[in-house]
Amino acid sequence: MIEIKNVSKWYGSFQVLKDCSTHVSKGEVVVVCGPSGSGKSTLIKCVNGLEAIQQGEILVNTTKVNDPKTNLPKLRSHVGMVFQHFELFPHLSITDNLCLAQVEVLGRGKEEAREKGLALLDRVGLKAHADKFPGQLSGGQQQRVAIARALAMGPYCMLFDEPTSALDPEMINEVLDVMVELAQEGMTMMVVTHEMGFARKVANRVIFMDQGQIIEDTTKEEFFGSPRSERAQQFLSKILHHCN
Amino acid sequence: MEFNSLIDALPALLEGLQVTLKLMVMAVMGGIVIGTMLALFRLSNNRILSLSASVYVGYFRSIPLLLVISWFYFLVPMIIEWMTGKPEPVGPFISSLVAFTMFEAAYYCEILRAGIQSIPKGQVSAAYALGMNYRQTMRLVILPQAFRKMAPLLLQQSIILFQDTALVYAVGLMDFLNTARSRGDITGELPLFLLSAGAVYFVISFTASRVVMHLQKKLAIAQAH
Numbered sequence: 001m002i003e004i005k006n007v008s009k010w011y012g013s014f015q016v017l018k019d020c021s022t023h024v025s026k027g028e029v030v031v032v033c034g035p036s037g038s039g040k041s042t043l044i045k046c047v048n049g050l051e052a053i054q055q056g057e058i059l060v061n062t063t064k065v066n067d068p069k070t071n072l073p074k075l076r077s078h079v080g081m082v083f084q085h086f087e088l089f090p091h092l093s094i095t096d097n098l099c100l101a102q103v104e105v106l107g108r109g110k111e112e113a114r115e116k117g118l119a120l121l122d123r124v125g126l127k128a129h130a131d132k133f134p135g136q137l138s139g140g141q142q143q144r145v146a147i148a149r150a151l152a153m154g155p156y157c158m159l160f161d162e163p164t165s166a167l168d169p170e171m172i173n174e175v176l177d178v179m180v181e182l183a184q185e186g187m188t189m190m191v192v193t194h195e196m197g198f199a200r201k202v203a204n205r206v207i208f209m210d211q212g213q214i215i216e217d218t219t220k221e222e223f224f225g226s227p228r229s230e231r232a233q234q235f236l237s238k239i240l241h242h243c244n
Numbered sequence: 245m246e247f248n249s250l251i252d253a254l255p256a257l258l259e260g261l262q263v264t265l266k267l268m269v270m271a272v273m274g275g276i277v278i279g280t281m282l283a284l285f286r287l288s289n290n291r292i293l294s295l296s297a298s299v300y301v302g303y304f305r306s307i308p309l310l311l312v313i314s315w316f317y318f319l320v321p322m323i324i325e326w327m328t329g330k331p332e333p334v335g336p337f338i339s340s341l342v343a344f345t346m347f348e349a350a351y352y353c354e355i356l357r358a359g360i361q362s363i364p365k366g367q368v369s370a371a372y373a374l375g376m377n378y379r380q381t382m383r384l385v386i387l388p389q390a391f392r393k394m395a396p397l398l399l400q401q402s403i404i405l406f407q408d409t410a411l412v413y414a415v416g417l418m419d420f421l422n423t424a425r426s427r428g429d430i431t432g433e434l435p436l437f438l439l440s441a442g443a444v445y446f447v448i449s450f451t452a453s454r455v456v457m458h459l460q461k462k463l464a465i466a467q468a469h
Binding site: 045048050072073074075076077078079080081083085087088089090091100101104105106149150153 | 364366367369370371372373374375376377380384385388389392
């Protein structure tokens with residue numbers, strides 16, 4: 001589904017991604033973790049072309065992302081993305097947030113878009129808030145709406161860029177629950193997160209990044225059992241220590 | 245006795261006021277449309293677009309409005325003649341409208357540019373991630389937010405424009421003030437006419453600026469939520 005081959009990226013002379021290669025197969029959940037500044041957010045933003053790459057190749061469903069001839073808007077309309085700071089459109093009601101891209105990008109009718117949007121809103125447990133504005137919802141609720149908004153486009157895979165790191169602790173679980181459910185239904189997901197509980201529960205593979213490189217790329221069992229690199233071990237012990 | 249002359253002149257004065265308001269409303273609308281385009285050009289990655297927009301804005305902000313009005317009075321008929329091949333007297337209203345629109349566009353541009361830049365980058369990413377192209381992103385997500393945020397400043401600029409419309413006396417357009425002045429001259433009661441005109445400008449501008457203040461407060465509350 002997602003193929004990342006020998007990808008490198010520079011900001012000026014600073015190399016943020018160094019020869020990264022990995023893949024996400026259909027129905028697979030891959031968690032990307034690593035210390036801040038390791039390039040994990042940059043990597044996931046390259047997958048739908050929000051960030052350009054200078055070397056290598058990224059394929060999403062056999063479409064080459066870094067090809068000037070690729071219709072990026074069309075590709076992105078089928079790749080859901082959830083952001084750290086939710087990024088709901090504050091001037092639109094929750095319903096309009098859910099419908100806007102369905103109508104404008106996919107060309108769906110207003111009624112159909114509304115029905116689909118409200119069904120997904122119900123699914124994330126927020127049907128009662130349909131007529132509110134984003135500013136009236138808590139962070140956790142906004143993020144659940146953001147997930148519903150992405151799902152309304154009928155994506156064939158979902159990208160999550162630190163979906164819980166801007167949330168107050170008591171709201172993290174309501175978002176993770178939605179994500180777990182999604183994973184269990186077979187959605188293909190690439191998730192940048194520090195939530196190791198989530199990784200343990202639903203991830204198929206865990207990727208560990210440091211200084212722009214992929215250090216580990218293994219199954220969940222191996223990652224939590226016997227991390228091979230020392231850097232990952234250190235990172236894990238810090239994270240897990242905090243979790244306790 | 246004195247007030248009788250004012251009442252007699254009322255139809256002419258109302259007509260003048262209509263010219264003033266028409267000029268203002270049309271110039272505000274045209275100025276905002278062109279100003280929005282200029283702002284998008286200035287923020288564009290295309291060097292030529294952003295450079296030409298910033299030269300335009302820098303230029304019009306550096307010359308007196310009165311000069312622009314007089315210029316376009318001569319320039320607009322010339323351009324029309326050059327384009328259509330035959331001389332076409334357009335009159336002071338059209339040439340003033342073009343002058344105000346072009347001049348104010350430079351100021352609206354700067355307000356809107358600040359507005360667009362104040363919207364978090366993540367909003368653009370989110371719109372792109374949903375499959376929107378640049379036009380959709382601007383039209384549906386960024387500009388509506390920028391306009392909302394900048395509404396008080398846009399209105400403030402429009403009030404200034406309203407007062408500046410009086411400058412059209414330079415090209416002989418019979419706007420509100422010019423009508424009042426000429427009527428005052430004819431009846432020999434110029435002070436009365438000018439004082440009355442002042443009162444009208446004051447009431448309109450003052451009311452509008454109270455609306456702006458109210459709007460500002462409301463926006464501040466909305467943003468605090």
